[in-house]
Each structure stands twice: as structure tokens, then as C-alpha cells.
Amino acid sequence: MITLYGFPFSNYHNMVKHALMVKGLDFDEQITYPGSPELAAVNPMGKVPAMKTAQGTTLSESSVLLEYLEDAYPQPALLPRNAEDRARVRRITKLSELYLELSARRLLPAVLANADIPPATLTEVRETMERGVNGLKVLAAFSPYVAGPELSVADIFLRYALAIPKLVGPTHLNLDVLAAVPGLAEWDAMMADTDIARKIDADQQANAPEFMAYVAKRLA
Numbered sequence: 001m002i003t004l005y006g007f008p009f010s011n012y013h014n015m016v017k018h019a020l021m022v023k024g025l026d027f028d029e030q031i032t033y034p035g036s037p038e039l040a041a042v043n044p045m046g047k048v049p050a051m052k053t054a055q056g057t058t059l060s061e062s063s064v065l066l067e068y069l070e071d072a073y074p075q076p077a078l079l080p081r082n083a084e085d086r087a088r089v090r091r092i093t094k095l096s097e098l099y100l101e102l103s104a105r106r107l108l109p110a111v112l113a114n115a116d117i118p119p120a121t122l123t124e125v126r127e128t129m130e131r132g133v134n135g136l137k138v139l140a141a142f143s144p145y146v147a148g149p150e151l152s153v154a155d156i157f158l159r160y161a162l163a164i165p166k167l168v169g170p171t172h173l174n175l176d177v178l179a180a181v182p183g184l185a186e187w188d189a190m191m192a193d194t195d196i197a198r199k200i201d202a203d204q205q206a207n208a209p210e211f212m213a214y215v216a217k218r219l220a
């Protein structure tokens, strides 16, 4: 059986968990936090998520895990069949990670610690996120899914990539990503309205106290 290592408050963990659930795969969710020996044993980078495949291979990096799941368990498909459409999906996935998730994430340590953020950092992060917003405005189809009529890995990735932009955008950057991209808020509500998303969101809420205690310990 596949083992997924991570914790349900993590947006990256949840991307992979969501794909596992869409594909109907049995998996063992091992709750592990960065800094633990259990995680270090399966991911030398010490980040979540990590995975041990049913064959015993250990893997890390969410995008790698998502690609692995598609390769190993192609049905139900989360990538289209032809190369052009697959590349369009991957382009939106990459945009979501580089311009929205990773840029907003730069603010997270200061936001969690309630610390001041240098104005130059805020400007840099906002400018990068604006590129992502502009990219989504052009590339997202929302018909009804982000890359077209079928649910794809781009939908799953974007749903969880938006977590930190939603958190820090309005409060620190005067940037409401959901409002800035026509159709994004409706797509986001549609994505939340599935049994899988509800289960993942419920697990995330249930994990919040333990995650906050972990953060408090790390900051102490």
C-alpha cells in the first residue's frame, strides 16, 4: 500500500492526498512533521509531503508525487491524452506553484510569528503574485475546470496553491487573488463542493490545533 507522509494542515500534503482520493487509491496517511526523524528517513529535504510507493520507493516533491501517481495509476486520468493539452495543464500547474504559492509563502514565517515584513519584500511578493494573477486571467478556462472540461492535476494543484495567497493577500498585500481573476472565486467554490474536498478540509481543521502547537514549539 502507498504511504503518504505529512500532516493535514499542509497544502502540499493535501494536493497529493486529493489526487490519491480522486484515483480511489488506498493509502496510509502517516502524520509526520518537518524536523521529525520519521520524515527525515523518507525525505532528505525534510519537507512534507513524502511518499513510499506500494513498491517501496520513497519519493518527495508534490509535483513529482502527482506525476508519479499519473504514471503509475493512469485511471481516472488527471492529465489529458494529447501532448498539447498535457502541456497546457502543466503550464497552469507550474504557474500556480511559482508565481502564487511560493511567492506568498515567503511571507508565511513573518505572518505566523506576527513579525514586521520589510516593504521591499512585500513589493517583490506582490509583483510576482500579480504575474500569476495575470497569467491565470489569460490561461485559465474555467469551463468549468481550470484547463477545460475535465478535472486535471492543475485544478488540484491550484486549489491548494491558493491557500497562502488567500491568507496573506488581503491582509498584507492589498491583493485579493480570488477577486482579481474573473471566474476564480466561482471555480474555487465548485472545487470545495465535493466529498473529497470536504473530507480534506475537515481533516485540515481537525489538525489545526496540533499544527499550531508544532509551530509554537518551533518558534519558541
Ligand SMILES: N[C@@H](CCC(=O)N[C@@H](CS)C(=O)NCC(=O)O)C(=O)O
Pocket: 010, 011, 012, 013, 034, 046, 047, 048, 049, 060, 061, 062, 063
Ligand atoms: N517543494 C515542496 C514544498 C513542500 C513544503 O513547503 N512543505 C512545507 C509544509 S506545507 C514544509 O514541509 N515545510 C517545512 C520546512 O520548510 O522546513 C513540495 O512541492 O513538496
